[in-house]
Amino acid sequence: MLKQKFFEKASAQKTEMKSLLKLHGSRVVGEVTLSQTFGGMRGVKSLVWDASNLDAKEGIRFRGYNIPQLREVLPKVEGCKEPLPEGLFWLMLVGEVPTKEEVQWLSDEWKKRSNIPEHTFKALDALSPETHPMTQFSMAILSMQTESVFAKRYAEGMRKHEYWDAAYEDTMNLVAKLPRVAAYIYRRTYHNGDHIAPRTDLDWAGNYAHMLGIDSTDFKSLMRLYLTIHADHEGGNASAHTVHLVGSTLSDSYYSLAGGLCSLAGPLHGLANQEVIKWIFELEEKLGTSKPSKEQISQYVRDTLDAGKVIPGYGHAVLRQPDPRFTAQREFAKEYIKDDDYVNIVWNLFDVVPGILGALGKVKNPNPNVDAHSGALLVHYGLKEFSYYTVLFGVSRALGVLANGCWSRAMGFPLERPKSVTSDWVRDFIKSDS
Ligand code: CMX
DSSP states (O other), rough: HHHHHHHHHHHHHHHHHHHHHHHTTTTTOOOOHHHHHHHTOOOOOOOOOEEEEETTTTTTEEEEBOHHHHHHHHHOTTTSOOOOOHHHHHHHHHSSOHHHHHHHHHHHHHHTTTTOHHHHHHHHHOOOTTSSSSHHHHHHHGGGGGGGGGHHHTTTTGGGGGHHHHHHHHHHHHHHHHHHHHHHHHHHHSSTOOOOOSSSSSSSHHHHHHHOOOHHHHHHHHHHHHHTTTTTOOSOOOHHHHHHHHHHTTTOHHHHHHHHHHTSSSTTTTTTHHHHHHHHHHHHHHHHHOOOHHHHHHHHHHHHHHHOOOOTTOOOSOSSOOOOHHHHHHHOOOHOOOOOHHHHHHHHHHHHHHHHHHHHOOOOOOBTTTTTHHHHHHTTTHHHGGGGGHHHHHHHHHHHHHHHHHHHHTTTTTOOOOOOHHHHHHHHHHHHHH
């Protein structure tokens, strides 16, 4: 039922956009300055991405819904206040809030598709346990590329108008497999390969929590929220853009997600969630207390900056306010966690860091981003191995980028190929302009 709905919506949109482009294709949407050419293409409108949109002040909206609204409208499991990521995936893919029954159907569908090829476990077992979990994760996904419906059908001569169908199948299969493979990486790396079998009665996020080995009700709630809020952040962020770029060559979902995860693994992007808690542990060790004063924290922040490092979990390329994903986690902590040292440090950092970063005069957004809070919540529930944190982010991010990948193939988006220029071109351009 989801597939048919997606096909109908995407076909209608493709027809609409085709005629719209015929009439308005030559309209100018913006200019590109030399600073943008050198400066990471900030703000250049050059991608279409429907599942979510980011506003500098307001933050993320998924198909028009902000995070508090998602927490209201998306279906939940009995006894849990947090939304099911299955519901968000449905919303992102077809633009409609699903019913409880539709989400149940999706949950069941992912269970049916969740088998991992034996060679993936073998490939993981061949890696040194010291291999970073993000390296293991992207390699595991590449090893599952043997299962790609898109690659198989393409080799058999699939026609262009059928790409959407194969992309949908790959997306559904791959998303279904991620919790199991990600939990396998966690258990082999930190728990001597003592693996936990999946349960058939749990939802996608609840089952992931179970396979990680943390079975408390509140941790399952956290996982449902976590995997919802990290899912998408419009199309220009590094992981989403990488998936989009790789997919534009008609590399299948396995290749493109693995590429996107390599992007997420950088400290300026998703790895910041491990960096934040590592930095807080170091603070605790340096100061010899788990209850530092705000003055001590401020000094530690200044020392970090004086050492030529960034403050992890702060700043953003687009946002100019505190990240609503940070706020959602803060609300969760206020409701579920009473007086936790690490959570208190995160809150005290929020009180002092914006002032210190703001005073530097160059940081465009001195506020916390999504990564500033997550580690303290995970540590609270016993998930202390911070090198693993970006894998959790990656499992969630797959939902948005793969749903968008389906749209890209359905819309028939072409190979991505922006223009680069040489430094000589820049010199000549400036001469000719003046
Ligand atoms: N600490 C110290 N300096 C910072 C800073 C921070 N948290 N954030 C920005 N700056 C500095 C930049 O390094 C840059 O300095 P230089 O001009 O000396 O190179 C200057 O402020 C201007 O940067 P900006 O325009 O405000 O920020 P960018 O768009 O270039 O970068 C980001 C955005 C996220 C990479 C940056 O804020 C940063 O490095 N933050 C820390 C890492 C982090 O938390 N990343 C996670 C982001 C969310 C996610 O993707 O998961």
